Amino acid sequence: MGASGDHSLFAVHAHVNLLGWVSMALFGVIGTMHPSISEGRLATAQFWxxxxxxxxxxxxxxxxxxxxxxxxxxxxxxxxxxxxxVLLFVWLAFSRIAESGQHLSSARA
Structure with missing residues (x-):
């Protein structure tokens, strides 16, 4: 866009950045920190x-x-x-991170 001066697809560019990079990077980082998020049928449905x-x-x-x-x-x-x-990922993150936190707190007791 910068080299050609054609900014007619600026909205596509913005969506590629947000949906293709930022959101997927967050999915990856959070999934790496909490691997249980990426396991099971619900995680597969979220991915696809x-x-x-x-x-x-x-x-x-x-x-x-x-x-x-x-x-x-x-x-x-x-x-x-x-x-x-996105909603499936939020559900997976909150439910499985909370679940793993409960396991940690019961292991400490």
Whole structure:
């Protein structure tokens, strides 16, 4: 964008940074610190829900920014998938980190 001077896809660029880098980096760091978050069916559902939603949404957003308004329902559907993926991760993080904390406190007693 900087070299060409074409900033017509600035919204896609911002979403790639937030959804593709920041959010996934947080998933990775928290998952590394608490490996139980990445285990089981719910974690698998979270992974696939998020990782299907992001590229579909980014592709559809690119088309929308290039003048194809008919892809807006696709953007909406993919955004819902991404939201579900984020909520699943939040649920996994809070429930499993709290669970592991209970194990630590009972082991200390």
């Amino acid at each position: 829900t998020y990782n299907i939603g992001v590229p579909v949404m980014l592709g559809a957003l690119t088309l929308r920014m290039k003048g194809f308004p008919s892809v807006e329902p696709l953007i909406a559907g993919a955004s819902i998938l991404i939201g579900i993926g």
